[in-house]
Amino acid sequence: MTDSDTPVLEVEELTKYFSAGSGGSLLDTLLRRSDDSYVKAVDGVSFELMENETIGVVGESGCGKSTMGKSILRLIEPTSGDVRFKGESVTDLSGRQMRKKRTEMQFIFQDPTSALNPKMKIKHLLNEPLENFYDFDKAELAQRTDDLLEQIDLPKTVKDRYPHELSGGQKQRVVIGRAIASNPDLIVADEPVTGLDVSVQSNIITMLEEIQEEFELSLLFIAHDLSVVRYISDRVMVLYLGHITELGDSEAVFTNPQHPYTRELKRAIPRSHPDDDPAETEITEGEPPSPLDPPSGCPFHTRCPAYIGDICEEEYPDPVELQDGRLVSCHHFEEGDPPIEGEYEQYAKTTIADGRPSPTADSEGDGTDQVVSANANGGDVDGQ
Ligand SMILES: Nc1ncnc2c1ncn2[C@@H]1O[C@H](COP(=O)(O)OP(=O)(O)OP(=O)(O)O)[C@@H](O)[C@H]1O
Numbered sequence: 001m002t003d004s005d006t007p008v009l010e011v012e013e014l015t016k017y018f019s020a021g022s023g024g025s026l027l028d029t030l031l032r033r034s035d036d037s038y039v040k041a042v043d044g045v046s047f048e049l050m051e052n053e054t055i056g057v058v059g060e061s062g063c064g065k066s067t068m069g070k071s072i073l074r075l076i077e078p079t080s081g082d083v084r085f086k087g088e089s090v091t092d093l094s095g096r097q098m099r100k101k102r103t104e105m106q107f108i109f110q111d112p113t114s115a116l117n118p119k120m121k122i123k124h125l126l127n128e129p130l131e132n133f134y135d136f137d138k139a140e141l142a143q144r145t146d147d148l149l150e151q152i153d154l155p156k157t158v159k160d161r162y163p164h165e166l167s168g169g170q171k172q173r174v175v176i177g178r179a180i181a182s183n184p185d186l187i188v189a190d191e192p193v194t195g196l197d198v199s200v201q202s203n204i205i206t207m208l209e210e211i212q213e214e215f216e217l218s219l220l221f222i223a224h225d226l227s228v229v230r231y232i233s234d235r236v237m238v239l240y241l242g243h244i245t246e247l248g249d250s251e252a253v254f255t256n257p258q259h260p261y262t263r264e265l266k267r268a269i270p271r272s273h274p275d276d277d278p279a280e281t282e283i284t285e286g287e288p289p290s291p292l293d294p295p296s297g298c299p300f301h302t303r304c305p306a307y308i309g310d311i312c313e314e315e316y317p318d319p320v321e322l323q324d325g326r327l328v329s330c331h332h333f334e335e336g337d338p339p340i341e342g343e344y345e346q347y348a349k350t351t352i353a354d355g356r357p358s359p360t361a362d363s364e365g366d367g368t369d370q371v372v373s374a375n376a377n378g379g380d381v382d383g384q
Helices: 026-031 065-072 095-101 122-133 138-151 156-160 168-180 198-215 250-255 260-267 310-314 341-348
Strands: 007-019 038-050 054-058 080-085 105-108 186-190 218-222 235-240 243-249
Touching (some): 007 065, 038 218, 038 243, 065 105, 065 218, 105 168, 122 138, 122 168, 138 156, 138 168, 198 218, 235 260, 243 250
Parallel strands (some): 054 218, 105 186, 186 218
Antiparallel strands (some): 007 038, 007 080
16 A cells, blocks of 8 residues: 555556557457558556555456556567656666666566476576576575565475476466565566466465565556456556556545446456346447557447547547546546436446447347457466
């Protein structure tokens, strides 16, 4: 938790466009029309992350979360924009300077198996980040390994094991141990619990929370759905097609989401109780459009249950600061006319053919033609 007003990270108008032919999803490939088309994965993102603060980053698959995180650490080169870390721009640092800087700003990848060299023992994996940049002798390294194992709640007996001998949850703990080995000020964690069993997820989230407090570090925690980031985050950022649609206090965004997209994400949280209303568990209108051919104006207008009219298709909505300090990019707020709760609920229950409310739709229809689970990329269950 933070009460600091000193930013550790300042991100200004960050963009990352991938050129056509450089990969991406099947839909991106099909939509590629010429060599000068671009996948606009991150499209002008600005925010500050304070000392000792956690921001949860959420949004459906393909909305640019990973690309944003990797661009911040220059694991992929941003197309434009500026990133300042502790007041210093990292945009123009040389490769060597940036590698050194990454001891202070670490990245945790989603898949722990591919993040760990299978031929190295756990003790060497934990030592490696220290050996590269610090001058510890053998005894100091051994002590540091023991300390790290304690911090990541693993028994000392795993030291001489190899990654394949550990469960998915244990491997992710080692990945986190490697990230904190150099005492960083910032960690970008890209879906660190996706694909793990629910109970393992919550243990790892709790551990990350404890580490964040103990090390007083700042955390950008990327996840698919709001419920995962709810408790660990001070603030939540919602991304849609490379844009921030809502950014504000975590509890406020969760309990009272304001952007129509955030409301849809909340409705899409997988039900945790068999008596929950299934209608509250799915996003109603298929997948987001491809960032290779994003809609004009507000990128969410093609699916928006609170669509107003031409303005949504023609202009990108500037972020509006609400009374509680959160930022929302939606024409409703620009017009000083937030979507009314009841009206919104009515819209959201209609069957949506082209992404907008249909006057002829049966409001009781189940809409199964269009529904997709926001958890579609949830991955395998880890059997720790
Ligand atoms: N190397 C690449 N070349 C071309 N397009 C890419 C590349 N990497 C990502 N993309 C595209 O950029 C967009 C954003 O991808 P990104 O992985 O950042 O989204 P995400 O929100 O992290 O999704 P997920 O939750 O599935 O990881 C997608 O359309 C993706 O296909």
